[in-house]
Amino acid sequence: MLDTPTGGRAPELGSLLGSTWAAGGGLHDFDLPPLLISTVPHAGYDPSSYELRPARVTRQLHDGGRIDLGDRAPTVLHLPGHSPGSIALFDESDGTLFSGDVVYDDVLLDELPDHR
Incomplete structure (x- = not known):
């Protein structure tokens, strides 16, 4: 999630969930898998908690x-x-x-x- 110009939070294309990524990028006609990774870093990892953090300029x-x-x-x-x-x-x-x-x-x- 990244801050929007109005100060709220908005989903970003960094999601690991196919449906969230497609909706955020306007890719409604693409058949994406539910999970965009094939393995998780550790047991109990929640892919929906992943978020991109912008690099510091x-x-x-x-x-x-x-x-x-x-x-x-x-x-x-x-x-x-x-x-x-x-x-x-x-x-x-x-x-x-x-x-x-x-x-x-x-x-x-x-x-x-x-x-x-």
Whole structure:
């Protein structure tokens, strides 16, 4: 559960329950299994208690900026698309592109409401 702009709590796509995940993502036509994991971490684990916790922002990234990782410093590429903060990281030294799901070779699921 994540805070909504109005201060309430709303289900997020981090749910391990197929029906909750589908409803939160507008995927009503997809046949998802009841549980999206095949095993639990320990006996008595309640998958419905799982929630995503957002990472703490330590600094803002900007298009063209670099992230010093010691042995490499990839360049930040701003890729607005299905989410406003989408980025890729490009390591010019060896041509590696960390694209996340911006490069995707399958059926597109970007037809979700309000995700343009």
